[in-house]
Amino acid sequence: MLGIPFVNTYIKNVKVQPVADSVDWLNYYVSALLLICCSLAISAKQYFGSPIQCWVPMEFKGGWEKYAEDYCFIANSYYVPMDDEIPKDLEARQDQITYYRWVPIVLALQSILFWLPNYLWNNIHKQTAIHPRALVDDARQIVILTGQDREREIDNLARYIADALSAFAPANKGKLARSGFNAAILYLLMKFLYVVNAVGQLVMLNYFLGGEYFSWGFETMKDVIRGEEWKESEVFPRVIMCDFSIRRLANIQRHSVQCVIMMNMINEKLYFFLYWWLLFVAIVTAVNFFYYLFTMLFPSCRVRFIRSNINLNDLANMGLGRGDIERFVVDFLHCDGVLVLHFIRRHIGGRITYDLMNQLVRIFWHEAGSQTPSKASDRSHEPLLRGSAYRRNIAGDYKPSMYSPAHLYPNPHGLKTAPKLDEKNQTIDFIDEGTLPLRDLENTTPVRSPNQNQYSSSPAPVTKSSMSSV
Template sequence: MLGFPFIADFIQRVKPLEVTDSVDFMNYYCTTLLLAMAAFAISAKQYFGSPIQCWVPMEFRGGWEKYTEDYCFIQNSYYVSMEEEIPNELHKRNDQISYYRWVPVVQMLQALMFFAPNYFWNACCKQTAIQPQAIVKDAKKISMLRGENRKDEVCGLAEYISETVSIFSGRRFTRLPFPRLGKNATVLYLLTKLFYVMNIVAQFFLLNHFLEENFLLWGFQVALRFRTFTLFVLGDVISRREWQESSVFPRVIMCDFEDHRPKHILIVSVCEPHQTAYVYEESEIWLRSLQVRRLANIHRHSVQCVIMLNMINEKFYFFLWFWFLIVGFCTIVNFFYHLIVMTVPRARMRLVLWNIRKIEWEVSAFHF
């Protein structure tokens, strides 16, 4: 990818593999790539752009405004709706919405979690003598051949599979600590499917804890607010309706900070009576027996800030909520499907016969 070689390298490493199905592809490739690209984009805005802008008092000059924005981005910020008053109690102004600083980090963590089951499968399946990836890769190459070469290659591949299965059935060879029943690859693949299920469930709880909100139902609540989630953006544009601000992703926040300024009152202590000295304001000097101490006042400021990134975060997480819901449903159904096929002999036989008939239909259609 032009200008972003690390992204191109990442995409190359997460490329589609041979021994996977469409549900695996949705998990380890589509979702991983989606989260990684979002993390890169938000990181660019946060660390190289202007993630926050604050409305500061007129007395702020020079670098004060920049200092205020940087401080409010990394320190205490809280949300108060326009209909509410700012609470007078300081303990109610605690850091309520600090999650947005960590959005890119959490998204990269999520991407790694989606990729982890696939990494486990690739690392472990190479330790089985049957080498399923090599078999599928050779089968794809054979499917492109025609004539006698195709027949010879098919016979050679079938012989290799037969010999490998015989070795496993004879309990003569394995590199894994599983029982030597010739089912290592099957157990590993089912474990991988189970890890995908566990991951998608963990994703909801991770976001629920990260956003400090009931994220498990948040997508439904937003969808019900707009009555439909299929064309909610188009509906807003047509009806000229503003996207309502959410307390989960507030765009306007409040921020408190303090500064220490010198007082105009000086405390003077004279150790010797009738001693005369000249003292200048905002200074600390020693004149023989005279000590002057400067004090400082603590000034508290409450400023209003705008986080434009939260408008993007809200739309992204709304889409991500439904994407996780779809991926989770497909992953759970896919796991139980493979569990039944690989543990019930009759289901396994029907699957093999169905694939044979499918190939026969394709061959007949090709000759026709």
């Protein structure tokens, strides 16, 4: 199919963006494509048609009329309402109109400004540790798989994400490149640039069109709602005046001609639409920016997103509570991990996001459970396995025996638990490998010697004489 090469290439390159949402698409694709198409259409009429036609005196013959029209198109003109007289003072003719010949160029520049933040984001996010685009592309390949192949690839992708997120160690929190927030910060910066761009373009157009663009758009909308006739305005005049001089021998003759700008009928409708389009895009983008800002700043927002995409029954079976999920989101996924999962859910689907997130929870559970107390001191105040599920699992794994009483449950902190005292055993408070407290009482309970690894079969009773010899 025939088409404009630049537009076809642009559509092919920017239509699919796996690391953007619908509001980003509204900016970098819809707005940019709309503006570039308007620029090309107006350029075709302006540079290959007749953008201006002037009423000239009868003595203008041949190429004189064409000369007058070309000069008035490139030179400054001014607007005088039909009911007003043309000022005789040349300095009073200051209400000049110069924008119409720059309209195609300005529209093309606006299109580039809408596309530029996305271009920067696509080139910078590849330098982050997590590389969101590559992860989303890998997740897309899993959708077509089934059975064990699908489970294996989900596990591989989850472990790859976990390895990438493991680079965000606590010691590197001061470094932006390894803080777990670099991709999220870059994404927020892109959205902030979209907001600045939309608002800035409204301000720029107000100055470009003479300083009355804001009031003109609002007043014109009121006339349209009331059903009134579309009035000619000073912002987009259709009939203008133009002054130029002609040298004839030693004399300079000055002429004032009246010209009609046909393009201003199109420009008027175009900029009325752009007024409300830019306002709509600015509001939607600002709301979207603050949504992502609050999501990244407040962990509770990220926890809510994660909890809506994981199996709560599996969490209960693993003994993970609310505090563990918060640690999973804040210390394991970080903002970058949540952002990647958000992209996968939006572009790939909820099913793959559900399976991938549950596999990440299992990896987090195994890694947290295998840590020693010295490496997990920040988690020692709250055990990973707790509640009814914890006691149910312990009761099923540890059976009471002579040397392993039922009350000696493994401590989740990794510390040794002292034996329980009862009526038959009142002398042993705590036994470790280096200290053996002796009391002046008889005790029939087997006691482990500090130099032995097994219990004595028939220990001798402790007497006062033996204590005195010690």
